Amino acid sequence: ILYSHNASHTLRPTWRTRRDEELLACAQKGGLIAVTAVPNSLSDDPRQSIDCVLDHYDYLVRLVGVDHVAIGTDTMVGDHVGFHCTLMDADRSALPAPYLDGLESPADGQNILRGLLARGYADAHIKQIAGGNALAFFRRVMS
Numbered sequence: 001i002l003y004s005h006n007a008s009h010t011l012r013p014t015w016r017t018r019r020d021e022e023l024l025a026c027a028q029k030g031g032l033i034a035v036t037a038v039p040n041s042l043s044d045d046p047r048q049s050i051d052c053v054l055d056h057y058d059y060l061v062r063l064v065g066v067d068h069v070a071i072g073t074d075t076m077v078g079d080h081v082g083f084h085c086t087l088m089d090a091d092r093s094a095l096p097a098p099y100l101d102g103l104e105s106p107a108d109g110q111n112i113l114r115g116l117l118a119r120g121y122a123d124a125h126i127k128q129i130a131g132g133n134a135l136a137f138f139r140r141v142m143s
Contacts, residue, residue, distance in 0.1 A: 001031030002137065005038070005074045007056045008063070012042050020063060027064035032137045034072025035060065037103050037112070039081075041074075050102030054115045057129065066125045070134045071112060073103070 003026055009017040016036075018026075023033055035056050036042065043052040060069045085091060102111045116126050 001026045001029050002034070003031070004034040004072045005036040006033055006072065007036055007042055008059045011056055011059055012044075012052075014041060016041055023060065023064055027068040030137075030140065032068055032070050032133055033060055033064065034070040034134070037073040037100060039100050042100075048100045050100055050108075050111055050115055053100065053103065053112065054119060057112075057116060058119065061121075061125075066128055067133060069129055070137075071109070071129060071131070073106075073109060073112075 003018055003023070005016075007017045008023065009019045011017075018033070026033060035053065037050075037053045039048055042048070042056055045052070057069060102108060102115075113126055113130055116129065117123075121129075
């Protein structure tokens with residue numbers, strides 16, 4: 001099971017996020033939860049930052065363990081605001097924040113790793129989240 005471009009329903013209850021029971025079941029089956037960084041998916045605060053993304057990593061690592069958490073940022077370039085408005089059948093005014101401060105483009109993806117480090121994650125755990133877990137997951141699936 002792979003929950004890609006996802007997050008915790010406990011922290012942000014939306015149609016897109018997963019409840020704890022689903023997340024735990026995913027981990028128990030050896031699955032992976034890849035955390036999104038789509039504005040408005042992780043917070044309804046009008047001033048959103050990378051901190052809301054990191055909060056979801058913290059929550060998920062505590063809930064299911066670091067072995068089941070990965071990066072799954074989703075779109076951060078082009079007219080992603082227009083894309084998400086179409087997806088949500090809403091106009092731009094319905095979205096509190098067009099971008100997450102600290103994650104305005106793919107080049108800012110390294111800020112996730114810096115944020116995890118600043119929050120006290122071990123280097124080995126950051127490597128797992130940054131790609132090690134995804135690589136292990138896809139090797140298992142493809143074997």
